[in-house]
Amino acid sequence: NAGVTQTPKFQVLKTGQSMTLQCAQDMNHEYMSWYRQDPGMGLRLIHYSVGAGITDQGEVPNGYNVSRSTTEDFPLRLLSAAPSQTSVYFCASSYEAPGLAGDNEQFFGPGTRLTVL
Amino acid sequence: GIQVEQSPPDLILQEGANSTLRCNFSDSVNNLQWFHQNPWGQLINLFYIPSGTKQNGRLSATTVATERYSLLYISSSQTTDSGVYFCAVEGQGFSFIFGKGTRLLVKP
Numbered sequence: 287n288a289g290v291t292q293t294p295k296f297q298v299l300k301t302g303q304s305m306t307l308q309c310a311q312d313m314n315h316e317y318m319s320w321y322r323q324d325p326g327m328g329l330r331l332i333h334y335s336v337g338a339g340i341t342d343q344g345e346v347p348n349g350y351n352v353s354r355s356t357t358e359d360f361p362l363r364l365l366s367a368a369p370s371q372t373s374v375y376f377c378a379s380s381y382e383a384p385g386l387a388g389d390n391e392q393f394f395g396p397g398t399r400l401t402v403l
Numbered sequence: 404g405i406q407v408e409q410s411p412p413d414l415i416l417q418e419g420a421n422s423t424l425r426c427n428f429s430d431s432v433n434n435l436q437w438f439h440q441n442p443w444g445q446l447i448n449l450f451y452i453p454s455g456t457k458q459n460g461r462l463s464a465t466t467v468a469t470e471r472y473s474l475l476y477i478s479s480s481q482t483t484d485s486g487v488y489f490c491a492v493e494g495q496g497f498s499f500i501f502g503k504g505t506r507l508l509v510k511p
Contacts, residue, residue: 319499328407328489328501336497344498374444384493390434392491392499394446 287312290395292377298401299367307362307398309377317383317390318360322346322373323397329376335360336383367402374399404495405430409488409502416480416509424475424505426490433493435466437475440487440504449475449488480509 293308311318319334321344331344335354349371351363360379364371377395382388406429416422428435437449450457450464452473457464461480466473477484487504494500 317497321501326503328503329491330501331494331498334497342496376446378499383497384434384499385497387433390493391448391451392434392436393448394438397444397446399444 289313290377290379290393292375292395292398294398295396296399298403299364300403301368303367304363304365305367307364307375307377307400309360309362309395310358311360311379311393312358313379313381313393314357315379315381315393316357317381318354318377318379319344319392320350320352320360320362321376321378322371323376324373332362332375334383369402372400372402405432405492405500407490407492407500407502409490409505411505412503413506414508416507418480418482418509418511420480420509421476421478422480422507424477424488424490424507426473426475426502428471428473428490428492431468431471434499435473435490435492437464437473438489438491439484440489442486446489477507480507482509482511485509 320332321329333352335341375398382390408427439447454468463476489504491501
């Protein structure tokens with residue numbers, strides 16, 4: 287298993303540009319999520335999905351869109367990048383969603399370092 | 404919502420020393436995990452430990468769910484243990500909440 291994969295590893299955007307961060311997992315996990323990590327802070331939840339076709343907002347959703355058309359993929363879209371979105375982005379997945387009984391151990395991808403100028 | 408507090412925020416050790424990191428959480432949880440973020444930014448799963456005690460080599464963890472805290476023990480620390488250690492628990496809805504981490508530096 288490749289686990290959780292993310293592309294690209296690094297990206298530089300200009301203000302106003304759009305882009306999609308890719309996330310895929312091959313563990314047949316139902317739950318997938320996106321986090322951002324800023325200096326000196328823990329990870330903050332942007333959006334999550336409890337299964338294909340179902341998404342919801344996390345703590346810091348503004349400026350980001352997601353969709354989940356397949357179990358494997360969970361892309362994160364920045365429609366109009368802003369300097370405040372400069373951050374490291376992590377994707378994660380688990381078999382069950384946090385808070386549910388069962389296997390909800392979270393596995394993280396390697397991250398995407400995004401700079402918005 | 405649930406609060407997660409980690410202590411100490413920073414820790415400097417000499418190689419070979421032992422340490423204890425603490426994670427307090429404000430409500431009962433079904434999921435608690437410890438992660439190590441290495442200097443390259445990678446998040447590495449250490450323990451999935453909503454209750455009880457687990458050991459993996461020089462690392463061990465104990466969660467006392469009834470008292471809402473978890474401890475991560477590092478014995479005979481090595482320079483490769485340096486990085487940031489995060490505790491995380493499930494929050495409201497289907498979210499997963501991280502503490503702010505303990506930054507560990509192990510000196511040779």
